[in-house]
Amino acid sequence: MRKGLIIAVGLCWLILVVSVTADTEQKLLGDESDGSRAVPVHLIKLFIKLIDGESQQISGDDEPLLPFSTRQTCGPCHNYNKISSGWHFNAGDAKVAPGRAGQPWIFVDADTGTQVPLSYRDWPGTFKPKQFGITDWQFVKLFGRQMPGGGVGELEGLEKGEEIMRGFVSGKLETNCLSCHNADPAYNQSEYADQIERENFRWAVTAACGFASVDGLAKKMSDTYDYLMPEPSNPDVPTVVYCENTFDHKSKVFFDIVRKVPSRRCYFCHSNKIIDEAGTERWTTDEDVHLAAGLSCVDCHRHGLDHNIVRGYEDQGDAGGTCDSCHFTCESCHAKGRLGAPVPEHKGIPPVHFDRLSCTTCHSGPLPGKKNSRVKTARAHALGTLSAVKADDALPHIETVVFAKAEDGKIGPHNLIWPAFWASMEGQVVTPIDMEIVKQTAGKILAVERTRSTGWQKFDAEQIKKVLTSLSSVKSINGSPVYIAGGKFYSLDKKGQVTSAEHNAAEPYLWPIAHDVRPTTQSLGAGECQDCHSTKAPFFFGQVAVDGPVNAEKNADEYKKMLEFQQLPPFYTWAFAASFVFRPWMKIIAGGSCAIIAAVLLLYALKALGFITKILVNKD
Amino acid sequence: MFRIVTIIGFVITIAGIVCHYIALSVGKGRRWRPIDILRKLVFLLTLLFLEQKLSAIGIFRKLVYLLALLCFVVLAVTGFFPTLILGEHLSGYLLMVHATFAPVFAGCVAVLSVMWAHNCRFTKNNLQQEALTKTTDSATGSEKCKIGQKISFWLIVSLTVPLILSIVASMFPLFGTDIQKLLLNLHRYSALLLAIAAIVHTYLIILTQTRK
Numbered sequence: 001m002r003k004g005l006i007i008a009v010g011l012c013w014l015i016l017v018v019s020v021t022a023d024t025e026q027k028l029l030g031d032e033s034d035g036s037r038a039v040p041v042h043l044i045k046l047f048i049k050l051i052d053g054e055s056q057q058i059s060g061d062d063e064p065l066l067p068f069s070t071r072q073t074c075g076p077c078h079n080y081n082k083i084s085s086g087w088h089f090n091a092g093d094a095k096v097a098p099g100r101a102g103q104p105w106i107f108v109d110a111d112t113g114t115q116v117p118l119s120y121r122d123w124p125g126t127f128k129p130k131q132f133g134i135t136d137w138q139f140v141k142l143f144g145r146q147m148p149g150g151g152v153g154e155l156e157g158l159e160k161g162e163e164i165m166r167g168f169v170s171g172k173l174e175t176n177c178l179s180c181h182n183a184d185p186a187y188n189q190s191e192y193a194d195q196i197e198r199e200n201f202r203w204a205v206t207a208a209c210g211f212a213s214v215d216g217l218a219k220k221m222s223d224t225y226d227y228l229m230p231e232p233s234n235p236d237v238p239t240v241v242y243c244e245n246t247f248d249h250k251s252k253v254f255f256d257i258v259r260k261v262p263s264r265r266c267y268f269c270h271s272n273k274i275i276d277e278a279g280t281e282r283w284t285t286d287e288d289v290h291l292a293a294g295l296s297c298v299d300c301h302r303h304g305l306d307h308n309i310v311r312g313y314e315d316q317g318d319a320g321g322t323c324d325s326c327h328f329t330c331e332s333c334h335a336k337g338r339l340g341a342p343v344p345e346h347k348g349i350p351p352v353h354f355d356r357l358s359c360t361t362c363h364s365g366p367l368p369g370k371k372n373s374r375v376k377t378a379r380a381h382a383l384g385t386l387s388a389v390k391a392d393d394a395l396p397h398i399e400t401v402v403f404a405k406a407e408d409g410k411i412g413p414h415n416l417i418w419p420a421f422w423a424s425m426e427g428q429v430v431t432p433i434d435m436e437i438v439k440q441t442a443g444k445i446l447a448v449e450r451t452r453s454t455g456w457q458k459f460d461a462e463q464i465k466k467v468l469t470s471l472s473s474v475k476s477i478n479g480s481p482v483y484i485a486g487g488k489f490y491s492l493d494k495k496g497q498v499t500s501a502e503h504n505a506a507e508p509y510l511w512p513i514a515h516d517v518r519p520t521t522q523s524l525g526a527g528e529c530q531d532c533h534s535t536k537a538p539f540f541f542g543q544v545a546v547d548g549p550v551n552a553e554k555n556a557d558e559y560k561k562m563l564e565f566q567q568l569p570p571f572y573t574w575a576f577a578a579s580f581v582f583r584p585w586m587k588i589i590a591g592g593s594c595a596i597i598a599a600v601l602l603l604y605a606l607k608a609l610g611f612i613t614k615i616l617v618n619k620d
Numbered sequence: 621m622f623r624i625v626t627i628i629g630f631v632i633t634i635a636g637i638v639c640h641y642i643a644l645s646v647g648k649g650r651r652w653r654p655i656d657i658l659r660k661l662v663f664l665l666t667l668l669f670l671e672q673k674l675s676a677i678g679i680f681r682k683l684v685y686l687l688a689l690l691c692f693v694v695l696a697v698t699g700f701f702p703t704l705i706l707g708e709h710l711s712g713y714l715l716m717v718h719a720t721f722a723p724v725f726a727g728c729v730a731v732l733s734v735m736w737a738h739n740c741r742f743t744k745n746n747l748q749q750e751a752l753t754k755t756t757d758s759a760t761g762s763e764k765c766k767i768g769q770k771i772s773f774w775l776i777v778s779l780t781v782p783l784i785l786s787i788v789a790s791m792f793p794l795f796g797t798d799i800q801k802l803l804l805n806l807h808r809y810s811a812l813l814l815a816i817a818a819i820v821h822t823y824l825i826i827l828t829q830t831r832k
Contacts, residue, residue: 344796344797345796345797346796346797346800347793347794347795347796348790348791348792348793348794348795348800349797349800350790350800350804351797351800351801351804352709352711354797355709572712572713575716576715576716579716579719579720583791585723586719586722586723587788587791587792589723589726589727590722590723590726590784590787590788591784591788592730593723593726593727593729593730593780593784594726594730594780594781594784594785594788596730596733596734597729597730597733597777597780597781597784598781600733600734600737600777601733601777601778601781603737604737604741604774607741608741608742
C-alpha cells in the first residue's frame with residue numbers, strides 16, 4: 001500500500017517535471033516554419049527590459065526615449081536563448097565543442113610588442129583572454145565591434161566590482177539579430193562598432209538599426225548613472241532619437257527582416273584584403289565564384305533555429321554541429337551536381353591528391369607567390385569601421401597564403417600569425433604575463449624610442465634584456481620572464497645576456513581559409529603539374545615570412561619554406577619536384593616501348609592468324 | 621582487396637613452383653645434400669654471367685635480359701612492398717625509385733620482345749604432343765623455348781601493354797577521377813599478373829638451363 005503510494009507520488013512528480021520542461025521548450029511563433037517560403041513581415045512593437053526585469057513597450061512619445069532590446073523585442077516570437085547558443089555566440093560556453101580551429105581574435109599592443117591569437121574556444125595555439133588579464137568586459141570593448149552580441153557580450157561572467165558597475169552603465173551587448181537579418185540598406189554596422197567604442201552597449205543595436213540615432217558616451221558617465229533617469233544638462237548622456245514616422249499609429253515599427261541573410265552583412269566581419277607587392281586594389285580582385293554565380297553565403301552556411309551554422313568542412317557533424325552539416329560541404333554539392341553545380345572531372349590528376357589535399361588547396365584563397373603576402377581581415381583590422389587603419393603594414397601581421405597540414409591530415413591553405421608576447425616560464429610551461437604588468441614594465445622601456453607607426457617598431461636584444469630584467473623584479477610573476485616573438489623564445493642566461501631558442505610556445509597559429517573560391521580554370525594546377533611539382537613552385541618552396549618586432553639576428557630565419565608547414569622532408573620534396581623534369585622523357589620512353597611491344601604482338605598475332613588460316617585451308 | 625588478391629596470387633605461384641620442383645626432384649631420385657644445394661646455387665649464379673660463346677648480339681640480348689630482370693625485381697619490390705607490408709599506396713622515395721626503373725624496364729621488354737619473339741613463336745611442333753616430347757631436350761633454334769616458357773613470354777609481353785598504357789594514360793589530362801582509379805587498378809592487377817608470369821618464366825628458364 002505504502003509502496004503504491006510512493007510510486008504514485010513519484011509518477012505525479014515526474015509528470016509535473018516533464019510538463020514544466022515541455023512548457024519551457026514550447027515553440028514560439030517564429031521558431032517553427034509553417035512551410036511558407038514567403039518572408040514574414042516584421043511590423044512589431046519595440047520593448048526594453050527595465051531594471052526590475054519587466055518588459056516595457058517603447059513609443060515615439062516616450063520621455064526619455066529608450067533604446068530597444070533585441071531580447072525583449074525579438075524574444076516574444078523567437079527563442080532568444082536557443083538562438084544565442086549558436087556558433088556565432090557560444091564561444092564562451094566551455095561545454096561547446098571547439099570544432100576545427102578558426103580565425104582567432106587578435107590582440108595587438110605595438111608598444112609592448114604584443115600580438116596574440118585569442119579565443120574562448122579550445123583551439124590549440126590560441127590563448128584565453130584571461131591569460132593576458134583581459135576580462136570579458138575588456139574583450140567586448142576590444143572586439144565587440146565585429147561581434148553579433150550575445151555570449152560574452154551578455155556580461156554574465158564579470159567578476160571585478162568596478163566592471164560590474166560599468167556593466168550597469170553600458171548595459172549588455174545582447175544578441176544582435178539585426179547584424180545579420182536586417183536587409184534594410186540603412187542598417188549601419190559601422191555605427192554599431194562606434195557605439196561599442198563609446199561603451200554604449202545597450203544602445204548599439206538601436207544606433208545601428210537605421211531608424212534611430214544615438215548620441216552620448218556611456219564611458220563618460222559615472223558608475224552610478226541610471227539610463228532611465230535623464231540628465232539634460234550632461235551632454236555625454238546617451239540619448240536616442242527615433243526618426244519621424246518610425247512608429248505607426250499602433251506604435252509598431254517595421255523591420256526589413258529576412259531569413260536569407262544578405263552576403264553584405266556577412267562581409268562586415270568576414271572580409272579580407274590582400275596586401276601584396278603588386279599593391280592589388282579591391283576593385284581589381286574577383287569575388288568568390290559562388291557569389292559571382294548568384295549564390296549567397298548562407299546558401300551553403302545554413303543553420304536551423306539553434307543557429308549552429310554550417311561551417312562547411314567535412315567532419316563538422318562530429319564537432320558540435322548538426323548532422324545536416326554534412327550536406328553542405330564542397331563535395332556534397334559538386335559530387336552530384338546539386339542545383340547544377342559543376343561536377344569536377346579532375347582530368348589527369350592522380351586520385352592520391354584527393355586523399356592528401358583539401359578542395360580549398362587548389363580552389364581557394366590567393367594563388368601562392370614566391371614570397372607570401374599579408375592579409376588584413378575584417379575582424380583583425382576592424383575593416384569596415386571608422387577606426388580601420390588603412391596602412392598596409394597595420395598590425396596584426398597575418399601571413400597568407402600558407403599551405404599547411406591541417407587537423408584532418410590534409411594540406412590546405414591557411415592564414416598564419418606569429419605570436420609575440422611576454423611570458424613567464426616555469427619548467428617548460430610558458431604562462432603569458434598579465435598585460436597590465438607588461439604595459440607598466442615593458443611599455444615604458446620600449447616606448448622610449450618609438451615613433452608613431454602602424455607596423456612594428458623593431459627593438460633589439462638590449463631592449464629585451466632591459467624588459468626581462470625589469471620583469472624579473474615583479475613579485476607577482478612566478479618563474480623566469482621570457483619573450484616570445486618571430487618564432488623564437490628569448491630569455492636571460494646566467495650571465496644576464498639574452499639568448500634565443502626554438503620553443504613550442506613560439507610556433508605560429510594557423511587557421512584554414514576557404515574563400516574566395518576560384519573556378520577550375522583559375523585553380524592551382526590548372527596549367528600543368530609543374531604548378532606545384534617543380535623545384536621553384538611556391539606550393540612547396542614558397543617563402544613564408546617569420547614576422548615579429550625583434551630585429552633579426554644574424555643567421556636567423558627570416559623566412560621558412562612552405563614545406564615546413566606541410567611536415568615534409570626538404571630533400572625528398574626537392575628530389576620529387578626535380579623528377580618532374582624527366583616526366584616527359586618517361587612518357588616518351590614508356591609510350592614508345594609500348595608501341596614497339598604492341599607492334600610485335602600485332603605482327604605475331606597476324607602470323608598466327610595466317611598460320612591458322614593455312615591449316616584450315618589445307619584441311620579443306 | 622588488391623592486397624588479399626596479391627598475397628593469394630603470390631602464395632599460389634610460389635607454392636606451385638615449389639611443389640613442381642619437389643615432384644620433379646623426387647621423380648628423378650635427386651638427393652638433397654647440402655653440397656648439392658650449394659652446387660645448385662653456384663650454378664644459378666653462373667647463369668648471370670655472359671658466356672664466351674655468345675656473339676655481340678647474344679651479349680646484348682643477355683645484358684638486356686639481365687637489366688630487365690633487375691628492373692623487374694626493383695619494380696616488384698617498390699610496387700608491392702608498400703601495398704603488402706605497409707598497407708598503403710606507393711609514395712615517397714619508393715615511388716621515385718619505381719618511376720625511375722619503370723621506363724628502363726619498358727625499354728628492355730620492348731627490346732626483348734623484338735629479339736625473342738621469333739624464338740618464342742609457337743611452331744607446328746608445339747601443337748603436336750609427340751613432337752613436343754621429342755624436342756624436350758633439344759637445344760637448337762626455336763626449340764630452346766619450351767612451351768611453358770613461350771606461354772609465359774607472350775603473357776609477359778601482352779601484359780606489359782596494359783601495364784604501361786594504364787600508367788602513361790593517367791599522366792595525360794584525358795581521364796577524370798573515376799577512370800584514373802580504374803587505370804590505377806588496371807596497372808596494379810596487370811603488374812600482379814605480369815609478376816606471376818615473370819616468376820614462372822624465370823623458373824622455367826632456370827629449369828631448362830639446369831637440365832642442360
